[in-house]
Amino acid sequence: MTVRIGVVGTGMIGQDHIRRITDVVTGAEVVAVTDVDIARAERVASGVGARALPTGQDVITDPLVDAVVVTSWGPTHAEYVLAAIAAGKHVFCEKPLATTAEDCLRIVEAEQAHGRRLVQVGFMRRYDQGYRAMKRVLDDGDLGAPLLMHCVHRNPTVPEAYHSEMATQDTAVHEIDTIRWLLADEIVSAQVLTPRRTTRRFEHLQDPQVMLFETASGVRADVEVFVNCQYGYDIQCETVGETGTVRLPDPADVWLRQSGRLSSGVLQDWKRRFAAAFDLEFVEWVAAVREGTLTGPGAWDGYAAAVVCDTTVEALHSGRAVEVRMKDRPAFYES
Template sequence: MTIHIGVVGTGMIGQDHIRRITDVVTGADVVAVADVDFDRAEEVASGINARALPTGHDVINDSLVDAVVVTSWGPTHAEYVLAAIEAGKYVFCEKPLATTAEDCLRIIEAEQAFGRRLVQVGFMRRYDAGYRSMKRVIDGGEIGSPLVMHCAHRNRTVPESYHSEMAVQDTAVHEIDTVRWLLDDEIVSAQVIKPRKTTKRFEHLQDPQIMLFETASGARIDLEVFVNCQYGYDIQCETVGETGVVRLPDPADVWLRSSAQLRTNVLQGWEQRFAAAFDLEFVEWVASMHDGRLAGPSAWDGYAAAVITDATTEALHSGRVVAVTLKDRPAFYGS
């Protein structure tokens, strides 16, 4: 059986997901697309023998569409996810699930009312081989109880449109979800420290930033977000436990010994660093739909990320430690 997928949003990430559904994933194909730029939707559709429909709602309600991928502008996500739930269709939503915690809660309530999970959120780091190995070590008790986690998220550079809040909402959100997943622990407070600014940034931007989090169990996380580091795209994570330390490996590459030097390459973008994770994310999403049981990041994870990023953004502006207050997690989403 082939799952027929409709895609709402045919920008860069939408086209990338269409490519992997078409070229990488088995058991699924894209049959309909929509975008605010209808000409672009038509061009994308023509390349994969799909149909371009006038609106995202037309895609969601199309009788030939079994499941929906939402890669449209962030403020439209809640509208389309809620429409997919109402239509009784599985929906994969790129982060953010919604731009407000209130809209995330609406999605959670609608999904519970439907009676089973339909929503998966695009936190692709959970599908990265290095992070999965780290989780197996932590869950297996090989380093004892986690005490401290050190993280870094570095980009070579960002455009002038990037502002200080985006360091939290668009960049650190990946680590926020990953930390919750790795430690199986909720973040309960956030703080942002502003170091000396790099000269390699636009004047309006606070860069770098150091974000400090505490979990319910008392573990502490420090996260360096440095989006104009100049040298490449560099993701680091180290977890210190009571009896050992586990560190995320760097991407595999050759080491060159030449001219009295030992050197290797540094990746320049997230597209290369997490390409395999994106692919596996969709392979497993489609497989879970065939099985009738979603297992990836849930609407609850999307809600938790929204609340934590809101608190961290407040901490950025206030300079204070800000408490993170989540609703009680419904049994519907597990323990």
């Protein structure tokens, strides 16, 4: 069975996923696309033998579309995901699932009412081989109970439109989901520390930031977000257990011995760092759609991340630790 996919949004990430579905994934094809820029949608469609349709609703309700990928502007995500659920179609939605926790909760409730899981959210780090190796170590329990987690998310630079809240909403959201997933634990409080600002930033931006989280079981996790570090794209994670630690490996690279120095390269962007994870994410999603059983990050994960992000932004502005006020996880999402 070939899964026929409709894509809503043909910007940078949409085009990248269309290429991925076409060139990397087997058993899937893009058959319909749309975009607010219909001319761009038509160009993208012609490149893969798909049809360009006028609206996202047209793509979702098209009888030739089996499953939907939503890569449109963030504020439109809830509308399209809810429409896909109403149509009974699997839907992969790039993060955020929705731009408000209330809309995320509407999606959670709609999916439960439908009676089976249809929604997957694009938290691609769960498909990175290093993170998966960490997850296996933690699940095996060989390190005893986790006690501490240290995370780093550094970018060389960001554009002027990047503001202080985006350090949580666009950047640390990945660490927030990763913490929840690696520890199988919910975050219950957030605090943000604001160190001395780097001079290599725009005036309106607080950079770096240090976010402090506590989970329901008492694990303390810190996340350093530094988006003007200058030297590269650097992702780090370490978990400290009772009897040892487990650390995310650096991306594989050659070591250069030259002029009395030993060095290796540093990646400069997220595309190269997580290219293999993005590929595997779609390989596994298409296989799950074909089998009718989703196992990736779902609507509840999108909702939980949104609530923690909202809490962290509140903590940034208040300067104090803030309790995460989240609904109880429904049994529907326990498996």
